[in-house]
Amino acid sequence: LRQGYPEVIYCEGKSIEHIKGIVKKMLERNSNILATRANKEVYEALKDTTEDIEYNEMARIIMIRKNEIKKSKSKILVVTGGTSDIPVAEEAAITAEFLGNTVEKLYDVGVAGIHRLLSHRKNLDEANVIIVVAGMEGALASVVGGLVDKPVIAVPTSVGYGANFNGLAALLAMLNSCASGVSVVNINNGFGAGYFASTIIKQIDKIK
Amino acid sequence: LRQGYPEVIYCEGKSIEHIKGIVKKMLERNSNILATRANKEVYEALKDTTEDIEYNEMARIIMIRKNEIKKSKSKILVVTGGTSDIPVAEEAAITAEFLGNTVEKLYDVGVAGIHRLLSHRKNLDEANVIIVVAGMEGALASVVGGLVDKPVIAVPTSVGYGANFNGLAALLAMLNSCASGVSVVNINNGFGAGYFASTIIKQIDKIK
Amino acid sequence: LRQGYPEVIYCEGKSIEHIKGIVKKMLERNSNILATRANKEVYEALKDTTEDIEYNEMARIIMIRKNEIKKSKSKILVVTGGTSDIPVAEEAAITAEFLGNTVEKLYDVGVAGIHRLLSHRKNLDEANVIIVVAGMEGALASVVGGLVDKPVIAVPTSVGYGANFNGLAALLAMLNSCASGVSVVNINNGFGAGYFASTIIKQIDKIK
Amino acid sequence: LRQGYPEVIYCEGKSIEHIKGIVKKMLERNSNILATRANKEVYEALKDTTEDIEYNEMARIIMIRKNEIKKSKSKILVVTGGTSDIPVAEEAAITAEFLGNTVEKLYDVGVAGIHRLLSHRKNLDEANVIIVVAGMEGALASVVGGLVDKPVIAVPTSVGYGANFNGLAALLAMLNSCASGVSVVNINNGFGAGYFASTIIKQIDKIK
Amino acid sequence: LRQGYPEVIYCEGKSIEHIKGIVKKMLERNSNILATRANKEVYEALKDTTEDIEYNEMARIIMIRKNEIKKSKSKILVVTGGTSDIPVAEEAAITAEFLGNTVEKLYDVGVAGIHRLLSHRKNLDEANVIIVVAGMEGALASVVGGLVDKPVIAVPTSVGYGANFNGLAALLAMLNSCASGVSVVNINNGFGAGYFASTIIKQIDKIK
Amino acid sequence: LRQGYPEVIYCEGKSIEHIKGIVKKMLERNSNILATRANKEVYEALKDTTEDIEYNEMARIIMIRKNEIKKSKSKILVVTGGTSDIPVAEEAAITAEFLGNTVEKLYDVGVAGIHRLLSHRKNLDEANVIIVVAGMEGALASVVGGLVDKPVIAVPTSVGYGANFNGLAALLAMLNSCASGVSVVNINNGFGAGYFASTIIKQIDKIK
Amino acid sequence: LRQGYPEVIYCEGKSIEHIKGIVKKMLERNSNILATRANKEVYEALKDTTEDIEYNEMARIIMIRKNEIKKSKSKILVVTGGTSDIPVAEEAAITAEFLGNTVEKLYDVGVAGIHRLLSHRKNLDEANVIIVVAGMEGALASVVGGLVDKPVIAVPTSVGYGANFNGLAALLAMLNSCASGVSVVNINNGFGAGYFASTIIKQIDKIK
Amino acid sequence: LRQGYPEVIYCEGKSIEHIKGIVKKMLERNSNILATRANKEVYEALKDTTEDIEYNEMARIIMIRKNEIKKSKSKILVVTGGTSDIPVAEEAAITAEFLGNTVEKLYDVGVAGIHRLLSHRKNLDEANVIIVVAGMEGALASVVGGLVDKPVIAVPTSVGYGANFNGLAALLAMLNSCASGVSVVNINNGFGAGYFASTIIKQIDKIK
């Protein structure tokens, strides 16, 4: 179904033996593999299974490259509100890159200091798709969505406490954005945002 | 800011006098205008203000066309689960069309009769972006998302009762879709989906 | 207890007869009276009870002035995200004015068009206290809170639909603001914000 | 009351001493015993108490067979969306088997790849009762429910994260299924589904 | 797909014109038709469309019988806690009868007077399937589930107020039943319970 | 304020040093002391501070008796649905006893086997106040409340999982009881129930 | 079962014909009848059915006295926070009186003006049971509970708006009261509080 | 932006390396630094980085003083309901002090013993701003708010259990306070309250 694209494993809650089995079967098909939510033990257990394996600890992603991945020139920009949102942002960025995209990053430009964001206007203008990763009140998605007229994918994170309810505050805020052109994925779902952005780039590139 | 694009008014909760005032100011700027969530009384009050005004009752949208809108050849497909979801789907379709897009529709293909959806495989394959509108358990977004590898914008509707909690069930389902490439807008937010789809098409067309 | 200050009646859910009784007793004490959430019928029923009575329909407030109210020179600024938030903002403004404050207003400067807000920097700088009234995702409170270093009182409104849950989205956003110096009152509680701002001004003026 | 049927212990939150005491009393009555949510330590503590004891680690179930259990020929089919749902599915399957039923399994046929499910049409057609175990958005229950006209028992699992709210998303989806003939048990309640399916089979077999 | 069975229309939120259109198309196929959540106006609009049409006002169901429906001898018992639950119970009973089942009723036997229920032990014993309809705290499902070893389908109703949250209290109670053999449908979903019960009876009758 | 009654410490979340300090100050006043939610380490740290100290591990209560406690002859009956509810029931029972009451217990008489409860009718009839402790769906409170015409204090417990939401299911059920004469305390609040029951007994005994 | 006590009808959601039928059957048994949540139309329809019928509009209660009700000398005190809580308080008071109790009232003594409550210390001291009716934040229950050592029955009301969530705020507050000796009934359940208080008084009087 | 004020780091969820890096960059700017939610390990890792560093373990705050902080004479009073609320209160107090304020404390004056609070009337009267920190039902904010006519900042804490829902009960109560002049910050957000109070004091002092 998803030819050209890697096969994806969601590791959370799976035993290492289970993951190993899945990976081996995929390797027989010579697939590229992206394993998300993988902690270091999973990587340790897999790293001798194959060459071409790489681990990004912050993003908690394992990448296995069996086939060359053609790089698109269209641009995905990943933006975060704070520094605590970076792991989720990296999950998005790594996913998008592994799917063959050019990714740029603009971290820690949250709305509490709006001028930092505004001073990067050019980055916003040059991107084809923008992924906004923000926790707490998730306001950044609305501000970015108001500044540009291109697809903004909002990723609420669970950064925060109390009435944040593990990301619910940011999720609701993003779903209710007063700016047009914003859509939302699940709390902490960097993978989903990176993948969704990638489907947009594929449509752009197909046309060319 | 949003040049080329129409100005948009969200009518819900605004008095007719208030809306009239906003429209008049916009007309002075000779803008195209899209007024959503407009009931018939709003239209009655506005229809003599200007020519080029049109009302779609099912979508509850008023359109005022002051400038020609160039039509894109890229395709947006709007899909619904049931017939009760159609008003929201029409809000999405009318919005996207008014923004210059080619829109196709595939209504009442919910998962309770999955073969109806499967028999329209070609429609899914030809679209650049798919908007899935579904209430109750919102499962259609996941099934469509699993069939295609292109952007799927999911719109939960408030169709249902009881533990549906006015669309919460479909919203959560769509946010948790096991299919990749699905992003979500607010409950009943046909406008948002149509607009977001349109920002994607703009990126596609820009490249050409 | 609350000397100098008016007596306050919350009219919602009280019968007209009940309200009339309360007002009469207060008039015997020659108090200034502020009646909030009062619809037009309440005003009609009260307006012949006393002179010095005034009604603000948008704010749904009845004011009865029996004693002169000394005006403070300190400034309260009331800001709104959209035009639908204005009734709540007016409740705050009228309340603060009736309590003897100088109130300035800056309406419809929501984050979807952040430059409108930024172009009013001077208004923000001159105020002693800022009340931010916003619905939908409530992001405005964070942006304003980040721009100034003075008390920002955030009032979430129930403007919105779907996953807005009658103001819950804005409420949670405001409670989780990443900007320092923001505190929050109940959804649609313009009165509470106006009153709270007024207690701050009283402390400022007391010192002088 | 429940003659023929085993006695059942729910081990979660009970001390090993407590469980041991209960088991001993049941053994005096020579009952068959099913102990659910039993971790390995519980089994270790019980395994020398009696012969005919068996432990299924994935399902976390201990079975003690003191009396022969007559096997029904009617069929219960247990279906899962992903591989992470298998422990709950096994709880259902083991329970149903211990209660004397013939159980078939069809795992990892989630809606993100609907054709895998459709290719097993025959399994669906031959079953008398179908148990659908799915997490995330729980869409599988509706798809299966739409394909067959027989009792479908839906078991939401807590597989997922973020706006999944520990299984709430799947639970609500299943309760709102647009397909007829679907009923629901508690989140992760494999035991309940297996038991309920078994009461249906008993009615079928009674008639014969 | 659902041969022998009637076609079903869910009328809530559909316009009369819309419903009429659906019914006419179904009549061309000579189907039996069950229209649920139909108020009197819907019936008035339909009653001259065809003979063999009947309306049950309490259950809010319209029945159109174009083909004889063979009656099963297996028994479905519908039980309610209070008298306010009867409309939902009737929706279940009428649905089940229209699908060819023998339905017995035992109304107003709630747990506040447990002896009334216990005095009807024979009704419980003779049924093949029991539908329990209860609002408020929904305790009746657990009590019935504890008395019998056969399928109990629990229907929470929205009868109650305050912390009942429109049926949520009964829904949660039923999902957490300490009795085995209980499954649950949506709040007020009498139709779903009647239909589900009917799929069980079909399995029983098939075997014979 | 609370003369005759012991002083009470709620230990959860307090450091051992903190608790020790409080106890010492109370001992100077020669008070009887009841320390709830105390784990074994707390007891170990306190046990050499004073004689007359006793620990009940299941109830997690430390008792220090400095003054004789006069025993009432009125009866409090503590009832539980399952055996997992016993720690909460013991908290209630120990509290009530320490406050000078006669307490009787009837454990594991849940509604899944209603006849066990009915066979203890006499216990229910002889009590002046009944405390019902139940988790899962909390139905026992309604059944007991329907059998007697005396104060029934319902204590929801967090026993259960999934849609139990840590006791919310039982809490809502008990608040919505269809039986008259039931009031409710917080989830797992055995202490509160025991104390409340004791205030009733004091009123009874005062009269004599 | 409930001899001496009246029969009770909960009128909400019942048709007038239905209520009339119930009342007639009860009158044949010559019972005293209490009909709660009865609007004026219900009373109009019933008032010629029997003599000895009385209606309290504020409490929305119909009373039919067929047998003398013996009056207890023990005292129930009903306290409210505001004047908007009075209808619920009256439901409690009328219920308790109809059940043969002596009821005293202390209205509008909310915590925003704590001294009004403190000045009525004597009323609190003389009561055997206190019913506290309060909306908004429900703090009054804790303050009263801290002042007395006797049973305090807390009734949350739905008075309030926004984050009050129809009485949820007061309900949670009362369940979490830091004062001992407080138990809670459902939101707006004046009847339940009056009835529960009455069961306490019966135990007191029985002893004498 | 926030000149004169310290730079603030929120340490929760940040790695020690990450925090160290931030601190070093800030030290280059010679800023005063306040690091909140810092556990002891963070302090151990930082303490040799610079002189002028101090750690408050209860408040979990690290303070680095590079520049003299001018002390205001205006007063902030921090009040708590119980002793378990003290860590949050200390976070508020330390924050306010570090920002140059005079802070007074009044701990453990909860509403269950209202007279303790009333006996400190003078403390309330002398403060310019009052911070009320309370968990469980959060009633203290309303009582204090009713006693004074000055800004009251309410901080709900997560102290409690069961239907407390980690501070939700106190949060809702405080948002719904029946007393005027109360605003609210996030659950456990002592820092936010201290900072907000400080912005008020700055306005007061500016005027002088």
Ligand SMILES: Nc1ncnc2c1ncn2[C@@H]1O[C@H](COP(=O)(O)O)[C@@H](O)[C@H]1O
């Ligand atoms: N981090 C993630 N969050 C959400 N979904 C994911 C994530 N990683 C992978 N997935 C999805 O999970 C599927 C694989 O699930 P599984 O078969 O359980 O490993 C992929 O095809 C993706 O659609």
Ligand SMILES: Nc1ncnc2c1ncn2[C@@H]1O[C@H](COP(=O)(O)O)[C@@H](O)[C@H]1O
């Ligand atoms: N009262 C009801 N509650 C829930 N689902 C229903 C109800 N009545 C009909 N349905 C379902 O709704 C489907 C028809 O929906 P529709 O095509 O929108 O009329 C039927 O096939 C049933 O599965």
Ligand SMILES: Nc1ncnc2c1ncn2[C@@H]1O[C@H](COP(=O)(O)O)[C@@H](O)[C@H]1O
């Ligand atoms: N206002 C009320 N709130 C809660 N329960 C009530 C109320 N009035 C009556 N009830 C209960 O409802 C029962 C009668 O219900 P029903 O048979 O439906 O009329 C009575 O026995 C009471 O237990």
Ligand SMILES: Nc1ncnc2c1ncn2[C@@H]1O[C@H](COP(=O)(O)O)[C@@H](O)[C@H]1O
């Ligand atoms: N305990 C706290 N609770 C809430 N917000 C805080 C807290 N401590 C610091 N902050 C805010 O978090 C910001 C720093 O966040 P960060 O850049 O992630 O360290 C500060 O400017 C404050 O506004």
Ligand SMILES: [Mg+2]
């Ligand atoms: Mg935009």
Ligand SMILES: [Mg+2]
């Ligand atoms: Mg896809």
Ligand SMILES: [Mg+2]
């Ligand atoms: Mg600020």
Ligand SMILES: [Mg+2]
């Ligand atoms: Mg089906």
Ligand SMILES: [Mg+2]
């Ligand atoms: Mg059973």
Ligand SMILES: [Mg+2]
């Ligand atoms: Mg009773």
Ligand SMILES: [Mg+2]
């Ligand atoms: Mg007390």
Ligand SMILES: [Mg+2]
């Ligand atoms: Mg005040």
